[in-house]
Amino acid sequence: MQELDLLRTLLEVHRAGSITAAAARLGMSQPSVSERITRLETELGTPLFTRSARGVVPTPEGDALAARVAAPVDRLREVWAMPAVTGPAETVRIGGASDVVAARVIPALAPLTSQGLRLAFTLGLAHDLLARLADGGLDVVVSSVRTPVRGIRYRGLIDEEFVLVGAPVLARTIDRKRLAADPAGALQHLPLVAYDADLSIVRRYWRSQFGRRPANPVAITVPDLRGVLAAVVAGAGVSALPRYVAEPAIGAGTVELLHRSDEAPINTLNLAIRAAEPATPATIRVIDALVERAREWDVL
Template identity: 40%
Template sequence: MDLALLRTFVTVHRAGSFTRAAALLGLSQPAVTSQIRHLEQQLGRPLFLRKARGVTPTTVGDELAHKIAPHLDALTAITEADDDADDRSAPRTLHLAGPPEFTSLRALPALAALIPHGLALRATFGSAEEILAGLAAGHHDLAITTARPRGGLLSATALCDEEHVLVASPRWAARLGGPAVLHARGVSALRDVPVVEVHESLPLVTRYWTAVFDTEPAVTGTVVVADLRAVLACVTAGAGLAVLPRYLCADALDTGEIVALLDPPVPPLRTYFLVVRTGTLGLPHIARTHEWLLRAAVDW
Protein backbone atom coordinates (compact mmCIF):
# COMPACT_ATOMS: atom_id res chain seq x y z
CA MET A 1 0.00 0.00 0.00
CA ASP A 2 1.30 3.47 -0.94
CA LEU A 3 2.80 5.28 2.08
CA ALA A 4 1.84 8.62 0.53
CA LEU A 5 -1.83 7.61 0.63
CA LEU A 6 -1.52 6.57 4.26
CA ARG A 7 0.22 9.82 5.19
CA THR A 8 -2.56 11.80 3.53
CA PHE A 9 -5.15 9.71 5.35
CA VAL A 10 -3.54 10.32 8.77
CA THR A 11 -3.28 14.06 8.06
CA VAL A 12 -6.99 14.24 7.14
CA HIS A 13 -7.87 12.21 10.24
CA ARG A 14 -5.96 14.64 12.47
CA ALA A 15 -7.11 17.80 10.70
CA GLY A 16 -10.76 16.80 10.40
CA SER A 17 -10.95 18.45 7.00
CA PHE A 18 -9.70 17.83 3.45
CA THR A 19 -9.01 21.55 3.08
CA ARG A 20 -6.90 21.84 6.26
CA ALA A 21 -5.08 18.61 5.42
CA ALA A 22 -4.29 19.93 1.94
CA ALA A 23 -2.73 23.06 3.45
CA LEU A 24 -0.62 20.96 5.84
CA LEU A 25 0.55 18.65 3.03
CA GLY A 26 1.13 21.33 0.43
CA LEU A 27 -1.38 19.70 -1.92
CA SER A 28 -4.56 20.87 -3.58
CA GLN A 29 -7.87 19.94 -1.98
CA PRO A 30 -8.93 17.86 -5.05
CA ALA A 31 -5.65 15.93 -4.84
CA VAL A 32 -6.30 15.05 -1.19
CA THR A 33 -9.89 14.05 -2.00
CA SER A 34 -8.66 11.86 -4.85
CA GLN A 35 -6.06 10.14 -2.65
CA ILE A 36 -8.58 9.36 0.08
CA ARG A 37 -11.07 8.04 -2.46
CA HIS A 38 -8.33 5.83 -3.96
CA LEU A 39 -7.41 4.48 -0.51
CA GLU A 40 -11.06 3.77 0.27
CA GLN A 41 -11.34 1.85 -3.04
CA GLN A 42 -8.28 -0.22 -2.13
CA LEU A 43 -9.69 -1.06 1.29
CA GLY A 44 -13.25 -1.50 0.12
CA ARG A 45 -14.54 0.50 3.09
CA PRO A 46 -15.38 4.19 3.67
CA LEU A 47 -12.88 5.95 5.94
CA PHE A 48 -14.67 9.27 6.43
CA LEU A 49 -18.19 10.61 6.55
CA ARG A 50 -18.42 13.83 4.55
CA LYS A 51 -20.22 16.68 6.31
CA ALA A 52 -20.99 20.29 5.50
CA ARG A 53 -17.93 21.35 7.46
CA GLY A 54 -15.10 18.86 7.40
CA VAL A 55 -15.19 15.11 7.77
CA THR A 56 -15.70 12.59 10.58
CA PRO A 57 -13.83 9.28 10.59
CA THR A 58 -15.81 6.07 10.41
CA THR A 59 -15.04 3.31 12.92
CA VAL A 60 -12.85 1.71 10.23
CA GLY A 61 -11.07 5.04 9.73
CA ASP A 62 -10.47 5.47 13.47
CA GLU A 63 -9.12 1.94 13.79
CA LEU A 64 -6.78 2.38 10.82
CA ALA A 65 -5.48 5.73 12.11
CA HIS A 66 -4.68 4.31 15.55
CA LYS A 67 -2.82 1.41 13.96
CA ILE A 68 -0.68 3.25 11.43
CA ALA A 69 -0.18 6.81 12.76
CA PRO A 70 2.56 5.93 15.30
CA HIS A 71 4.51 4.04 12.64
CA LEU A 72 4.24 6.85 10.10
CA ASP A 73 5.36 9.34 12.75
CA ALA A 74 8.33 7.11 13.56
CA LEU A 75 9.35 7.01 9.89
CA THR A 76 9.10 10.79 9.73
CA ALA A 77 11.24 11.06 12.86
CA ILE A 78 13.96 8.88 11.32
CA THR A 79 13.95 10.93 8.14
CA GLU A 80 14.12 14.27 9.92
CA ALA A 81 16.80 13.01 12.30
CA ASP A 82 18.95 12.17 9.27
CA ASP A 83 18.33 15.68 7.94
CA ASP A 84 19.45 17.11 11.29
CA ALA A 85 22.66 15.10 11.11
CA ASP A 86 23.43 16.74 7.77
CA ASP A 87 23.06 20.26 9.22
CA ARG A 88 23.54 20.45 12.96
CA SER A 89 23.86 24.24 12.88
CA ALA A 90 20.40 24.87 11.42
CA PRO A 91 17.98 26.09 14.10
CA ARG A 92 14.84 23.99 14.50
CA THR A 93 11.53 25.70 15.23
CA LEU A 94 9.38 24.10 17.89
CA HIS A 95 5.68 24.97 17.95
CA LEU A 96 4.53 24.95 21.57
CA ALA A 97 0.94 25.31 22.76
CA GLY A 98 -0.39 25.68 26.28
CA PRO A 99 -2.50 27.70 28.72
CA PRO A 100 -1.40 31.35 28.66
CA GLU A 101 -0.42 31.78 32.32
CA PHE A 102 1.51 28.55 32.87
CA THR A 103 3.21 28.74 29.48
CA SER A 104 4.21 32.38 30.01
CA LEU A 105 5.42 32.10 33.60
CA ARG A 106 6.83 28.57 33.65
CA ALA A 107 7.51 26.94 30.29
CA LEU A 108 8.84 29.80 28.16
CA PRO A 109 11.33 31.12 30.76
CA ALA A 110 12.63 27.57 31.25
CA LEU A 111 13.06 27.06 27.50
CA ALA A 112 14.96 30.34 27.08
CA ALA A 113 18.14 28.43 27.96
CA LEU A 114 17.78 26.37 24.77
CA ILE A 115 17.60 29.35 22.43
CA PRO A 116 21.40 29.83 22.17
CA HIS A 117 21.70 26.13 21.29
CA GLY A 118 19.73 26.18 18.06
CA LEU A 119 16.08 26.15 19.17
CA ALA A 120 13.53 28.60 17.81
CA LEU A 121 10.13 28.83 19.50
CA ARG A 122 6.62 29.67 18.39
CA ALA A 123 4.06 29.71 21.24
CA THR A 124 0.28 29.50 20.97
CA PHE A 125 -2.23 29.85 23.82
CA GLY A 126 -5.63 28.22 24.08
CA SER A 127 -8.00 25.96 25.99
CA ALA A 128 -7.17 22.30 26.55
CA GLU A 129 -9.63 21.25 23.84
CA GLU A 130 -8.21 23.71 21.30
CA ILE A 131 -4.63 22.76 22.13
CA LEU A 132 -5.15 19.01 21.79
CA ALA A 133 -7.10 19.41 18.55
CA GLY A 134 -4.32 21.58 17.13
CA LEU A 135 -1.67 19.10 18.20
CA ALA A 136 -3.51 16.18 16.63
CA ALA A 137 -3.92 18.18 13.41
CA GLY A 138 -0.19 18.86 13.25
CA HIS A 139 -0.33 22.58 14.06
CA HIS A 140 1.82 22.14 17.21
CA ASP A 141 4.80 19.94 18.07
CA LEU A 142 4.40 19.89 21.84
CA ALA A 143 1.50 20.81 24.09
CA ILE A 144 1.04 21.56 27.77
CA THR A 145 -2.45 20.82 29.03
CA THR A 146 -4.40 19.90 32.13
CA ALA A 147 -6.39 17.28 30.18
CA ARG A 148 -4.90 13.83 29.53
CA PRO A 149 -5.76 12.81 25.95
CA ARG A 150 -7.34 9.47 25.18
CA GLY A 151 -6.50 7.09 22.36
CA GLY A 152 -3.23 6.25 20.68
CA LEU A 153 -2.70 9.30 18.45
CA LEU A 154 -1.36 11.45 21.30
CA SER A 155 1.01 10.51 24.12
CA ALA A 156 1.01 12.30 27.50
CA THR A 157 3.62 12.51 30.27
CA ALA A 158 2.82 14.02 33.67
CA LEU A 159 4.78 17.27 34.02
CA CYS A 160 3.92 18.69 37.44
CA ASP A 161 1.12 19.38 39.89
CA GLU A 162 -0.09 22.84 40.84
CA GLU A 163 -1.60 23.60 44.24
CA HIS A 164 -4.74 25.73 44.36
CA VAL A 165 -5.09 28.40 47.05
CA LEU A 166 -8.19 30.28 48.19
CA VAL A 167 -7.12 33.93 48.40
CA ALA A 168 -8.47 37.42 49.02
CA SER A 169 -7.13 40.85 49.93
CA PRO A 170 -6.22 41.51 53.60
CA ARG A 171 -9.35 43.67 53.93
CA TRP A 172 -11.65 40.80 52.94
CA ALA A 173 -9.69 38.36 55.10
CA ALA A 174 -10.15 40.63 58.14
CA ARG A 175 -13.86 40.90 57.41
CA LEU A 176 -14.18 37.13 57.41
CA GLY A 177 -12.47 36.86 60.80
CA GLY A 178 -9.51 34.68 59.79
CA PRO A 179 -9.00 30.96 59.09
CA ALA A 180 -10.36 29.85 62.50
CA VAL A 181 -13.74 31.44 61.82
CA LEU A 182 -13.80 30.07 58.30
CA HIS A 183 -12.97 26.59 59.56
CA ALA A 184 -15.78 26.84 62.11
CA ARG A 185 -18.46 28.26 59.83
CA GLY A 186 -17.41 26.52 56.64
CA VAL A 187 -18.46 27.65 53.21
CA SER A 188 -21.37 29.68 54.55
CA ALA A 189 -18.87 32.31 55.73
CA LEU A 190 -18.00 33.05 52.09
CA ARG A 191 -21.55 33.51 50.83
CA ASP A 192 -21.41 37.31 50.62
CA VAL A 193 -17.88 37.66 49.26
CA PRO A 194 -17.63 38.56 45.54
CA VAL A 195 -15.99 35.88 43.38
CA VAL A 196 -13.37 36.53 40.70
CA GLU A 197 -12.97 33.76 38.11
CA VAL A 198 -11.73 32.94 34.61
CA HIS A 199 -15.05 31.59 33.30
CA GLU A 200 -18.76 31.79 34.06
CA SER A 201 -18.73 28.08 34.98
CA LEU A 202 -16.34 28.82 37.89
CA PRO A 203 -13.94 25.94 37.14
CA LEU A 204 -11.35 26.70 39.84
CA VAL A 205 -13.86 27.64 42.54
CA THR A 206 -15.92 24.53 41.79
CA ARG A 207 -12.88 22.25 42.05
CA TYR A 208 -11.85 23.87 45.34
CA TRP A 209 -15.36 23.84 46.86
CA THR A 210 -15.80 20.18 45.95
CA ALA A 211 -12.41 19.10 47.32
CA VAL A 212 -12.33 21.20 50.51
CA PHE A 213 -15.97 21.85 51.42
CA ASP A 214 -17.47 18.73 49.79
CA THR A 215 -20.17 20.80 48.10
CA GLU A 216 -20.87 22.65 44.87
CA PRO A 217 -20.52 26.45 45.05
CA ALA A 218 -23.83 28.31 45.41
CA VAL A 219 -22.31 31.52 44.01
CA THR A 220 -21.83 33.27 40.68
CA GLY A 221 -18.87 35.15 39.32
CA THR A 222 -18.87 38.86 40.15
CA VAL A 223 -15.81 39.47 37.97
CA VAL A 224 -15.06 37.06 35.12
CA VAL A 225 -11.86 37.59 33.14
CA ALA A 226 -10.18 34.95 31.00
CA ASP A 227 -6.65 35.28 32.37
CA LEU A 228 -5.48 34.19 35.81
CA ARG A 229 -3.01 37.08 35.95
CA ALA A 230 -5.92 39.49 35.62
CA VAL A 231 -7.79 37.53 38.31
CA LEU A 232 -4.82 38.03 40.64
CA ALA A 233 -4.74 41.76 39.89
CA CYS A 234 -8.46 42.07 40.69
CA VAL A 235 -8.11 40.16 43.96
CA THR A 236 -5.12 42.27 44.97
CA ALA A 237 -7.19 45.38 44.32
CA GLY A 238 -9.92 44.09 46.66
CA ALA A 239 -12.49 42.82 44.15
CA GLY A 240 -13.20 39.65 46.12
CA LEU A 241 -11.95 36.10 46.57
CA ALA A 242 -10.49 33.72 44.01
CA VAL A 243 -8.89 30.32 43.72
CA LEU A 244 -5.43 30.61 42.16
CA PRO A 245 -2.45 28.35 41.48
CA ARG A 246 0.17 28.88 44.16
CA TYR A 247 2.95 29.45 41.62
CA LEU A 248 1.01 32.39 40.21
CA CYS A 249 0.27 34.14 43.50
CA ALA A 250 3.28 33.11 45.65
CA ASP A 251 4.96 36.53 45.46
CA ALA A 252 1.72 38.36 46.34
CA LEU A 253 1.26 36.02 49.31
CA ASP A 254 4.84 36.63 50.46
CA THR A 255 4.43 40.42 50.32
CA GLY A 256 1.03 40.35 52.03
CA GLU A 257 -0.82 41.87 49.06
CA ILE A 258 -3.20 38.93 49.30
CA VAL A 259 -3.92 36.39 52.04
CA ALA A 260 -4.63 32.65 51.94
CA LEU A 261 -8.04 32.25 53.56
CA LEU A 262 -7.56 28.55 54.33
CA ASP A 263 -4.74 26.06 54.70
CA PRO A 264 -6.42 22.68 54.18
CA PRO A 265 -4.43 19.57 55.13
CA VAL A 266 -4.82 18.23 51.59
CA PRO A 267 -4.93 21.17 49.18
CA PRO A 268 -6.60 20.70 45.78
CA LEU A 269 -4.12 19.87 43.03
CA ARG A 270 -4.26 19.95 39.25
CA THR A 271 -1.85 18.02 37.01
CA TYR A 272 -0.19 19.39 33.89
CA PHE A 273 0.78 17.03 31.08
CA LEU A 274 3.31 17.27 28.27
CA VAL A 275 1.62 15.91 25.15
CA VAL A 276 3.07 14.96 21.75
CA ARG A 277 1.84 13.08 18.73
CA THR A 278 2.81 9.47 19.23
CA GLY A 279 6.16 8.77 17.62
CA THR A 280 7.40 12.36 17.34
CA LEU A 281 9.75 12.12 20.34
CA GLY A 282 12.14 10.60 17.82
CA LEU A 283 12.65 14.13 16.47
CA PRO A 284 15.65 15.63 18.27
CA HIS A 285 14.29 19.16 18.78
CA ILE A 286 11.00 17.84 20.22
CA ALA A 287 12.75 15.26 22.40
CA ARG A 288 15.21 17.82 23.75
CA THR A 289 12.48 20.33 24.60
CA HIS A 290 10.34 17.60 26.18
CA GLU A 291 13.24 16.42 28.36
CA TRP A 292 14.23 19.97 29.31
CA LEU A 293 10.73 20.83 30.52
CA LEU A 294 10.54 17.63 32.58
CA ARG A 295 13.84 18.52 34.25
CA ALA A 296 12.75 22.10 34.91
CA ALA A 297 9.45 20.92 36.39
CA VAL A 298 11.26 19.18 39.24
CA ASP A 299 11.63 22.64 40.85
CA TRP A 300 8.07 23.73 40.10
Protein backbone atom coordinates in the same frame (compact mmCIF):
# COMPACT_ATOMS: atom_id res chain seq x y z
CA MET B 1 40.03 19.33 25.26
CA GLN B 2 38.61 17.36 28.16
CA GLU B 3 39.94 19.90 30.66
CA LEU B 4 38.48 22.73 28.60
CA ASP B 5 35.09 21.00 28.64
CA LEU B 6 35.29 20.80 32.42
CA LEU B 7 36.10 24.49 32.71
CA ARG B 8 33.30 25.45 30.34
CA THR B 9 30.90 23.44 32.49
CA LEU B 10 32.22 25.17 35.61
CA LEU B 11 31.52 28.58 34.07
CA GLU B 12 27.99 27.69 33.01
CA VAL B 13 27.11 26.37 36.48
CA HIS B 14 28.74 29.39 38.11
CA ARG B 15 26.78 31.82 35.91
CA ALA B 16 23.46 29.97 36.08
CA GLY B 17 23.59 29.18 39.81
CA SER B 18 21.94 25.85 39.03
CA ILE B 19 23.02 22.45 37.70
CA THR B 20 19.72 22.08 35.85
CA ALA B 21 19.85 25.52 34.21
CA ALA B 22 23.48 24.96 33.18
CA ALA B 23 22.56 21.59 31.68
CA ALA B 24 19.87 23.24 29.55
CA ARG B 25 22.33 25.86 28.33
CA LEU B 26 24.91 23.22 27.47
CA GLY B 27 22.43 20.83 25.89
CA MET B 28 23.46 18.11 28.35
CA SER B 29 21.70 16.03 30.97
CA GLN B 30 21.77 17.13 34.59
CA PRO B 31 23.73 14.02 35.74
CA SER B 32 26.39 14.68 33.10
CA VAL B 33 26.92 18.23 34.34
CA SER B 34 27.08 17.04 37.95
CA GLU B 35 29.62 14.37 36.97
CA ARG B 36 31.84 16.97 35.27
CA ILE B 37 31.79 19.25 38.30
CA THR B 38 32.59 16.33 40.60
CA ARG B 39 35.48 15.29 38.35
CA LEU B 40 36.91 18.83 38.34
CA GLU B 41 36.58 19.06 42.11
CA THR B 42 38.37 15.73 42.46
CA GLU B 43 41.21 16.83 40.18
CA LEU B 44 41.64 20.11 42.06
CA GLY B 45 41.14 18.56 45.48
CA THR B 46 38.66 21.19 46.64
CA PRO B 47 34.90 21.74 46.50
CA LEU B 48 33.81 24.38 43.98
CA PHE B 49 30.11 24.56 44.85
CA THR B 50 27.82 23.81 47.76
CA ARG B 51 24.47 22.25 46.86
CA SER B 52 21.07 23.35 48.17
CA ALA B 53 17.40 22.89 47.28
CA ARG B 54 17.49 26.16 45.35
CA GLY B 55 20.58 25.40 43.27
CA VAL B 56 24.30 25.75 43.90
CA VAL B 57 26.47 28.41 45.56
CA PRO B 58 30.14 28.76 44.58
CA THR B 59 32.75 28.32 47.27
CA PRO B 60 35.56 30.91 47.47
CA GLU B 61 37.69 28.48 45.45
CA GLY B 62 34.92 28.17 42.86
CA ASP B 63 34.60 31.96 42.58
CA ALA B 64 38.34 32.37 42.20
CA LEU B 65 38.66 29.70 39.51
CA ALA B 66 35.69 31.05 37.55
CA ALA B 67 37.17 34.55 37.59
CA ARG B 68 40.55 33.24 36.42
CA VAL B 69 39.31 31.15 33.50
CA ALA B 70 36.28 33.16 32.32
CA ALA B 71 38.07 35.34 29.75
CA PRO B 72 40.14 32.62 28.03
CA VAL B 73 37.27 30.10 28.02
CA ASP B 74 34.89 32.70 26.56
CA ARG B 75 37.39 33.37 23.77
CA LEU B 76 37.39 29.68 22.96
CA ARG B 77 33.58 29.38 22.69
CA GLU B 78 33.80 28.94 18.95
CA VAL B 79 35.69 25.68 19.55
CA TRP B 80 32.60 24.21 21.19
CA ALA B 81 30.02 25.89 18.95
CA MET B 82 27.67 23.60 17.07
CA PRO B 83 28.31 23.23 13.34
CA ALA B 84 26.62 25.89 11.26
CA VAL B 85 23.08 25.01 10.30
CA THR B 86 22.96 24.38 6.56
CA GLY B 87 19.19 24.34 6.30
CA PRO B 88 16.33 26.09 8.08
CA ALA B 89 16.21 25.58 11.83
CA GLU B 90 13.51 23.21 13.04
CA THR B 91 10.58 24.88 14.75
CA VAL B 92 8.79 23.29 17.70
CA ARG B 93 5.21 24.54 18.13
CA ILE B 94 4.25 24.79 21.80
CA GLY B 95 0.86 25.58 23.30
CA GLY B 96 0.05 26.68 26.83
CA ALA B 97 -1.71 29.17 29.06
CA SER B 98 -0.16 32.63 28.82
CA ASP B 99 0.79 32.81 32.50
CA VAL B 100 2.45 29.39 32.63
CA VAL B 101 4.29 29.99 29.36
CA ALA B 102 5.65 33.33 30.58
CA ALA B 103 6.56 32.25 34.10
CA ARG B 104 7.86 28.76 33.50
CA VAL B 105 8.01 27.46 29.95
CA ILE B 106 9.90 30.26 28.20
CA PRO B 107 12.67 30.49 30.86
CA ALA B 108 13.10 26.71 30.64
CA LEU B 109 13.30 26.57 26.84
CA ALA B 110 14.97 29.83 25.84
CA PRO B 111 18.50 28.31 26.05
CA LEU B 112 17.56 25.86 23.29
CA THR B 113 17.36 28.69 20.77
CA SER B 114 21.15 29.08 20.92
CA GLN B 115 21.41 25.42 19.91
CA GLY B 116 19.59 25.76 16.60
CA LEU B 117 15.94 25.40 17.67
CA ARG B 118 13.13 27.79 16.95
CA LEU B 119 10.16 27.98 19.29
CA ALA B 120 6.68 29.15 18.29
CA PHE B 121 4.14 29.62 21.08
CA THR B 122 0.36 29.55 20.84
CA LEU B 123 -1.45 30.85 23.92
CA GLY B 124 -4.96 29.92 24.96
CA LEU B 125 -7.19 27.67 27.01
CA ALA B 126 -6.29 24.02 27.43
CA HIS B 127 -9.25 22.51 25.58
CA ASP B 128 -8.61 24.62 22.47
CA LEU B 129 -4.88 23.89 22.52
CA LEU B 130 -5.38 20.15 22.96
CA ALA B 131 -7.73 20.14 19.95
CA ARG B 132 -5.04 21.86 17.88
CA LEU B 133 -2.48 19.33 19.09
CA ALA B 134 -4.73 16.45 18.05
CA ASP B 135 -5.18 18.04 14.61
CA GLY B 136 -1.44 18.38 14.09
CA GLY B 137 -1.29 22.13 14.59
CA LEU B 138 0.96 21.92 17.65
CA ASP B 139 3.80 19.62 18.75
CA VAL B 140 3.57 19.98 22.55
CA VAL B 141 1.00 21.43 24.93
CA VAL B 142 1.63 22.30 28.58
CA SER B 143 -1.76 21.74 30.16
CA SER B 144 -3.26 21.95 33.63
CA VAL B 145 -6.04 19.58 32.55
CA ARG B 146 -5.78 15.97 31.42
CA THR B 147 -8.80 15.72 29.16
CA PRO B 148 -9.10 12.40 27.31
CA VAL B 149 -8.55 13.25 23.64
CA ARG B 150 -8.11 10.64 20.95
CA GLY B 151 -4.50 10.48 19.77
CA ILE B 152 -3.01 12.42 22.72
CA ARG B 153 -0.96 11.06 25.59
CA TYR B 154 0.11 12.89 28.74
CA ARG B 155 3.16 13.05 30.96
CA GLY B 156 3.00 14.69 34.38
CA LEU B 157 5.46 17.51 35.02
CA ILE B 158 4.78 18.70 38.56
CA ASP B 159 2.04 18.76 41.18
CA GLU B 160 1.10 22.36 42.00
CA GLU B 161 -0.50 23.34 45.30
CA PHE B 162 -3.52 25.66 45.09
CA VAL B 163 -4.54 28.22 47.70
CA LEU B 164 -7.73 30.24 48.16
CA VAL B 165 -6.95 33.94 48.50
CA GLY B 166 -8.73 37.27 48.79
CA ALA B 167 -7.93 40.89 49.60
CA PRO B 168 -7.85 41.77 53.33
CA VAL B 169 -10.99 43.88 52.99
CA LEU B 170 -12.93 40.79 51.83
CA ALA B 171 -11.25 38.48 54.32
CA ARG B 172 -12.63 40.61 57.16
CA THR B 173 -16.21 39.90 56.03
CA ILE B 174 -15.89 36.14 56.70
CA ASP B 175 -17.49 34.70 59.82
CA ARG B 176 -14.61 32.69 61.26
CA LYS B 177 -16.77 30.47 63.44
CA ARG B 178 -18.97 29.56 60.50
CA LEU B 179 -15.86 29.05 58.35
CA ALA B 180 -14.75 26.26 60.67
CA ALA B 181 -18.12 24.52 60.62
CA ASP B 182 -19.42 25.31 57.11
CA PRO B 183 -16.64 26.79 54.95
CA ALA B 184 -18.60 26.85 51.69
CA GLY B 185 -21.48 28.65 53.41
CA ALA B 186 -19.14 31.11 55.12
CA LEU B 187 -17.55 32.00 51.78
CA GLN B 188 -20.71 32.03 49.66
CA HIS B 189 -21.25 35.81 49.84
CA LEU B 190 -17.86 36.51 48.25
CA PRO B 191 -17.68 37.16 44.48
CA LEU B 192 -15.32 34.99 42.45
CA VAL B 193 -12.58 35.85 40.00
CA ALA B 194 -12.62 32.99 37.50
CA TYR B 195 -10.09 31.74 34.97
CA ASP B 196 -12.80 30.70 32.51
CA ALA B 197 -16.56 30.39 32.16
CA ASP B 198 -16.47 26.82 33.49
CA LEU B 199 -14.86 28.01 36.75
CA SER B 200 -12.30 25.28 36.14
CA ILE B 201 -9.87 26.17 38.93
CA VAL B 202 -12.21 27.44 41.65
CA ARG B 203 -14.68 24.64 40.89
CA ARG B 204 -11.92 22.07 41.41
CA TYR B 205 -10.94 23.74 44.68
CA TRP B 206 -14.53 23.86 45.98
CA ARG B 207 -15.22 20.23 45.10
CA SER B 208 -11.97 18.91 46.58
CA GLN B 209 -12.26 20.95 49.80
CA PHE B 210 -16.00 21.48 50.33
CA GLY B 211 -17.57 18.66 48.32
CA ARG B 212 -19.69 20.91 46.13
CA ARG B 213 -19.59 23.36 43.24
CA PRO B 214 -19.32 27.06 44.24
CA ALA B 215 -22.60 28.95 44.34
CA ASN B 216 -20.85 32.33 44.55
CA PRO B 217 -21.49 35.11 42.02
CA VAL B 218 -18.74 35.63 39.43
CA ALA B 219 -17.36 39.17 39.21
CA ILE B 220 -14.56 38.81 36.66
CA THR B 221 -13.46 36.13 34.20
CA VAL B 222 -9.91 36.44 32.87
CA PRO B 223 -7.92 33.59 31.24
CA ASP B 224 -4.58 34.53 32.78
CA LEU B 225 -3.52 33.68 36.32
CA ARG B 226 -1.62 36.95 36.63
CA GLY B 227 -4.82 38.78 35.70
CA VAL B 228 -6.77 36.71 38.23
CA LEU B 229 -4.29 37.70 40.94
CA ALA B 230 -4.47 41.37 39.95
CA ALA B 231 -8.26 41.30 40.25
CA VAL B 232 -8.05 39.60 43.65
CA VAL B 233 -5.53 42.16 44.90
CA ALA B 234 -7.86 44.93 43.72
CA GLY B 235 -10.66 43.47 45.83
CA ALA B 236 -12.90 42.39 42.95
CA GLY B 237 -13.32 38.90 44.37
CA VAL B 238 -11.60 35.78 45.65
CA SER B 239 -10.01 32.94 43.73
CA ALA B 240 -7.95 29.77 43.89
CA LEU B 241 -4.42 30.12 42.50
CA PRO B 242 -1.23 28.05 42.36
CA ARG B 243 0.84 28.90 45.41
CA TYR B 244 3.79 30.05 43.31
CA VAL B 245 1.55 32.68 41.68
CA ALA B 246 -0.05 33.88 44.93
CA GLU B 247 2.99 33.68 47.25
CA PRO B 248 4.50 37.13 46.47
CA ALA B 249 1.15 38.82 47.16
CA ILE B 250 0.67 36.77 50.33
CA GLY B 251 4.12 37.83 51.51
CA ALA B 252 3.35 41.48 50.71
CA GLY B 253 0.05 41.33 52.59
CA THR B 254 -2.03 42.37 49.57
CA VAL B 255 -3.95 39.09 49.73
CA GLU B 256 -4.66 36.66 52.55
CA LEU B 257 -5.24 32.92 52.75
CA LEU B 258 -8.97 32.47 53.25
CA HIS B 259 -9.01 28.75 53.93
CA ARG B 260 -6.51 26.23 55.25
CA SER B 261 -6.76 22.50 54.68
CA ASP B 262 -5.08 19.55 56.37
CA GLU B 263 -4.51 18.15 52.88
CA ALA B 264 -3.38 20.77 50.39
CA PRO B 265 -5.33 20.74 47.12
CA ILE B 266 -3.06 20.04 44.18
CA ASN B 267 -3.29 19.92 40.42
CA THR B 268 -0.85 18.30 38.02
CA LEU B 269 0.74 20.31 35.23
CA ASN B 270 1.07 17.99 32.24
CA LEU B 271 2.89 17.68 28.95
CA ALA B 272 0.63 16.55 26.13
CA ILE B 273 1.95 15.14 22.84
CA ARG B 274 0.50 13.17 19.95
CA ALA B 275 0.55 9.43 20.54
CA ALA B 276 0.13 8.20 16.99
CA GLU B 277 3.50 9.36 15.69
CA PRO B 278 7.00 9.55 17.16
CA ALA B 279 8.17 12.93 18.38
CA THR B 280 10.86 14.64 16.32
CA PRO B 281 14.35 15.01 17.84
CA ALA B 282 13.69 18.72 18.32
CA THR B 283 10.43 18.04 20.16
CA ILE B 284 12.19 15.48 22.35
CA ARG B 285 14.77 18.12 23.29
CA VAL B 286 11.94 20.45 24.31
CA ILE B 287 10.27 17.73 26.37
CA ASP B 288 13.55 16.77 28.09
CA ALA B 289 14.31 20.40 28.93
CA LEU B 290 10.86 20.91 30.49
CA VAL B 291 11.09 17.71 32.52
CA GLU B 292 14.54 18.68 33.81
CA ARG B 293 13.52 22.23 34.71
CA ALA B 294 10.28 21.12 36.38
CA ARG B 295 12.39 19.55 39.13
CA GLU B 296 13.19 23.10 40.27
CA TRP B 297 9.74 24.63 39.90
CA ASP B 298 8.56 23.60 43.36
CA VAL B 299 11.10 26.03 44.85
CA LEU B 300 10.31 28.99 42.59
